[in-house]
Amino acid sequence: MIAFTRGVPPPESFPAEQLAECARSVLQNDAERVLQYGNAAGYLPLREWIAGECQVSPEQVLIGQGSLQLLDTLVRVSIIPDDCMFVEQPTYDRALTIFRRTGAKLFGINLKNGVLDLQELEAKLADGILPRFIYLIPDFQNPSGALMPLEHRLHLVELARTHGFYLIEDGPYRKLRYKGQAIPTLFELAPEQVIHMSSFSKLISPGLRVGFMLLPPELILKVSKFAEDTYINSSYLNQALAFNFIERGWLQEQIDFLRDIYSVRLNAILDELRKGFREMGTWVEPQGGFFVGLNLDAAHELSTKEEIHQAGLVLTDSQGFFVEGGERFIRLPFCALTPEQIREGMARLHHLLEV
Amino acid sequence: MIAFTRGVPPPESFPAEQLAECARSVLQNDAERVLQYGNAAGYLPLREWIAGECQVSPEQVLIGQGSLQLLDTLVRVSIIPDDCMFVEQPTYDRALTIFRRTGAKLFGINLKNGVLDLQELEAKLADGILPRFIYLIPDFQNPSGALMPLEHRLHLVELARTHGFYLIEDGPYRKLRYKGQAIPTLFELAPEQVIHMSSFSKLISPGLRVGFMLLPPELILKVSKFAEDTYINSSYLNQALAFNFIERGWLQEQIDFLRDIYSVRLNAILDELRKGFREMGTWVEPQGGFFVGLNLDAAHELSTKEEIHQAGLVLTDSQGFFVEGGERFIRLPFCALTPEQIREGMARLHHLLEV
Numbered sequence: 055m056i057a058f059t060r061g062v063p064p065p066e067s068f069p070a071e072q073l074a075e076c077a078r079s080v081l082q083n084d085a086e087r088v089l090q091y092g093n094a095a096g097y098l099p100l101r102e103w104i105a106g107e108c109q110v111s112p113e114q115v116l117i118g119q120g121s122l123q124l125l126d127t128l129v130r131v132s133i134i135p136d137d138c139m140f141v142e143q144p145t146y147d148r149a150l151t152i153f154r155r156t157g158a159k160l161f162g163i164n165l166k167n168g169v170l171d172l173q174e175l176e177a178k179l180a181d182g183i184l185p186r187f188i189y190l191i192p193d194f195q196n197p198s199g200a201l202m203p204l205e206h207r208l209h210l211v212e213l214a215r216t217h218g219f220y221l222i223e224d225g226p227y228r229k230l231r232y233k234g235q236a237i238p239t240l241f242e243l244a245p246e247q248v249i250h251m252s253s254f255s256k257l258i259s260p261g262l263r264v265g266f267m268l269l270p271p272e273l274i275l276k277v278s279k280f281a282e283d284t285y286i287n288s289s290y291l292n293q294a295l296a297f298n299f300i301e302r303g304w305l306q307e308q309i310d311f312l313r314d315i316y317s318v319r320l321n322a323i324l325d326e327l328r329k330g331f332r333e334m335g336t337w338v339e340p341q342g343g344f345f346v347g348l349n350l351d352a353a354h355e356l357s358t359k360e361e362i363h364q365a366g367l368v369l370t371d372s373q374g375f376f377v378e379g380g381e382r383f384i385r386l387p388f389c390a391l392t393p394e395q396i397r398e399g400m401a402r403l404h405h406l407l408e409v
Numbered sequence: 410m411i412a413f414t415r416g417v418p419p420p421e422s423f424p425a426e427q428l429a430e431c432a433r434s435v436l437q438n439d440a441e442r443v444l445q446y447g448n449a450a451g452y453l454p455l456r457e458w459i460a461g462e463c464q465v466s467p468e469q470v471l472i473g474q475g476s477l478q479l480l481d482t483l484v485r486v487s488i489i490p491d492d493c494m495f496v497e498q499p500t501y502d503r504a505l506t507i508f509r510r511t512g513a514k515l516f517g518i519n520l521k522n523g524v525l526d527l528q529e530l531e532a533k534l535a536d537g538i539l540p541r542f543i544y545l546i547p548d549f550q551n552p553s554g555a556l557m558p559l560e561h562r563l564h565l566v567e568l569a570r571t572h573g574f575y576l577i578e579d580g581p582y583r584k585l586r587y588k589g590q591a592i593p594t595l596f597e598l599a600p601e602q603v604i605h606m607s608s609f610s611k612l613i614s615p616g617l618r619v620g621f622m623l624l625p626p627e628l629i630l631k632v633s634k635f636a637e638d639t640y641i642n643s644s645y646l647n648q649a650l651a652f653n654f655i656e657r658g659w660l661q662e663q664i665d666f667l668r669d670i671y672s673v674r675l676n677a678i679l680d681e682l683r684k685g686f687r688e689m690g691t692w693v694e695p696q697g698g699f700f701v702g703l704n705l706d707a708a709h710e711l712s713t714k715e716e717i718h719q720a721g722l723v724l725t726d727s728q729g730f731f732v733e734g735g736e737r738f739i740r741l742p743f744c745a746l747t748p749e750q751i752r753e754g755m756a757r758l759h760h761l762l763e764v
Contacts (some may be wrong), residue, residue, distance in 0.1 A: 089428070286615075
């Protein structure tokens, strides 16, 4: 079976020996702090490092057990009945589940050829549909791999300012860029209108469960208090491991190492797409991240679960990425597969779609 | 300042060197599993160990980032509008906050001389007030230090069976018994009516953030799925550290070590209470755990925050332990203070209450 499913890092990417060294150091030098309860906002040295990286005050940084849980906390605190939320369509399925649970009315704004349809968004606003939040993954989007162009970022923050809503910018893939130049984040463009979230799951290891959120001053205390009331605090031990790893200069080395592995895998999947799938659908060529999204043409039906299984493939249920629809979309995560597995998997997929 | 506040373990109790050794071992032998995402239910070897200890199937064990978060997940999944919940009064303030957020109607059933008033409870049931859950801390209760007698345990599980509600049994202090013999848990008496929760925070370290819940088969899948949808999974690295610590035989050693420290501290605070506080109030003599609860007589007012601060003391706001009331109660955690600090703190408290 070849699994084009979750966007998980491959085990060969885990810096286990380095983390063991970090654990030794942290438990030798900071045991009283990392083994105790602490402030829900997180381990201060890591908050300060993130604040420095992102040019905010450490008071605006909230660290937690992965960024998804922080997103859940944010919407539990902020969403009230009859609220609306906009999301890119397709979008990250787990975020969509979090939003559905709030009871907010959800609207998917379509990505057209990988670009958010701002006309559709503005039409909603003109109709008087004002969102509390717009959730966006501007860098190497999950599940499409798309990159939001600068002019769209500028336009979005302008809309947020004018209409008084927040943009939630989810950026876990941003540092995994394999070609091209970085574009400013939404947060860099308008920190007062943007809640930025990211994590170390894709850069160090998901097992640490260390993610973070940058919140504007008017939200940080409310969200941190709710987090404290839910779980007291996330593990400082894990946060200290991440900080120690960074302090030793290993994060940049690790990112360079990941780029080397992943860019080869991205090229492998793009080669297969270009060779065999031009007649079947469209995709955006990602410059980074974990995913390519394949939009099937009307002539090509997605197979049934049973057919997919018989073909030796595992695919994520695409409808989870959409508020409505999603029957003609396939997410292809490429980082956890070797180039050989990618070639074999794409051959199987091609055969399946041809039938 | 002497802080009679949260029930945290003292830093001198943390087995930092042993945990460093566990980290080395776990990252050498099980890195692919502990550094990856995993099933929300938790790290299988630890689930299996807990299952063996508690005589349940591993499928009934859910491990998470501390037990409070699991409690939050349980009530988010289970409580529906117009539900009722009963709690001991006083009870653990953080659990009460979790319950208040659900919107359930809360009823405090009073502890009278440390014993749950079952007449009051049965009167509620006779009035047609049927709870979804009753939340209980039978062993060395937070905040009173009380121990629930066996006949009350038997009576409660009988009521749960008859009326068809669940008992939530919170047991983090159970293994910290300094005198007397263990009484069966509610879960041991009626596993089908009881949701048992506990954690390693008080036995190894709060910094690991490893707690667990035993759920009946009809609830486990729903609660685990909700947990997955909220945070994917809690850190397997931390869960593996706890398991490795246990596997080496260090948990029992650690518990013996903690009993030695804490029983001296319990005796110190009981000595002070007996010497100076008989005229001021009543308390139950705990056989274990972290707390003694002092109920002030009507003649003795609790001081204002300012007076308490000026006396060089920090006390938890007692009203947090009560659904209603709580003005005449003082929680005295004794584990994180040395006998000298306890003597000095109790002298200050005595002086304050005398004025």
